[in-house]
Amino acid sequence: MRIDLHCHTHYSPDALNTLDDLLRRMDQRGLEMVAITDHNTIRGALEFHRRAPDRFLVGEEIKTCQGEVIALFLEEEVPPGLSIHETISRVHAQGGLVGASHPLDRLRSEAMGREVLESIHDQLDFIEAFNARTIIFKDNRLAREMTIRWGLPASAGSDAHAPFEVGRVYVQMPRFENRQDFLDYLAQGQIGGRPSSPLVHLISRYAKWRKCLGI
Numbered sequence: 001m002r003i004d005l006h007c008h009t010h011y012s013p014d015a016l017n018t019l020d021d022l023l024r025r026m027d028q029r030g031l032e033m034v035a036i037t038d039h040n041t042i043r044g045a046l047e048f049h050r051r052a053p054d055r056f057l058v059g060e061e062i063k064t065c066q067g068e069v070i071a072l073f074l075e076e077e078v079p080p081g082l083s084i085h086e087t088i089s090r091v092h093a094q095g096g097l098v099g100a101s102h103p104l105d106r107l108r109s110e111a112m113g114r115e116v117l118e119s120i121h122d123q124l125d126f127i128e129a130f131n132a133r134t135i136i137f138k139d140n141r142l143a144r145e146m147t148i149r150w151g152l153p154a155s156a157g158s159d160a161h162a163p164f165e166v167g168r169v170y171v172q173m174p175r176f177e178n179r180q181d182f183l184d185y186l187a188q189g190q191i192g193g194r195p196s197s198p199l200v201h202l203i204s205r206y207a208k209w210r211k212c213l214g215i
Contacts (some may be wrong), residue, residue, distance in 0.1 A: 001032040006157025011044030014204035015161035029167030067112025099126035129154035153186040169193035
């Protein structure tokens with residue numbers, strides 16, 4: 001199966017994707033599944049999963065005091081603003097999986113950076129090794145090198161905030177039945193796709209502007 005493991009919906013303050021947008025784009029791009037990882041909420045992920053359980057994985061991109069992480073297979077929302085250790089603990093306590101999202105992206109203030117990544121790598125289930133919105137490709141390559149160094153599965157995703165971004169980056173992996181299958185098969189997965197244009201970051205600003213104006 002082909003899966004995009006990092007995607008935002010209109011439940012994120014800086015994204016536009018609706019359910020219909022995602023389903024249409026997934027069919028166009030040959031994606032069997034997308035992980036919904038909205039900023040600090042699982043409301044959209046739960047709604048989309050309820051309406052199309054075979055197409056959407058419930059996740060959350062959580063802002064911690066030391067940078068962002070991605071959590072998958074969530075049943076309860078994890079609040080932002082906690083320490084990274086407390087956040088990871090809360091994800092694992094509910095049986096979820098947690099990874100570092102765009103951890104070495106030097107142009108994003110939300111990235112945890114190398115020092116934090118090295119300090120918590122033994123608590124992670126995976127590392128995002130290819131984020132389509134990471135402008136400096138070397139930062140993705142360094143994240144990939146960390147997965148090899150520590151023997152962690154490498155995830156990948158478009159980090160889509162608009163429909164045309166969905167599926168730009170994906171993982172090709174065997175179809176999974178549960179969380180452990182997912183983790184085992186992710187380690188065997190093949191990453192595909194290509195980076196988005198740096199201009200996609202303007203989409204996030206546009207989405208915030210629209211929502212501020214109530215459009």
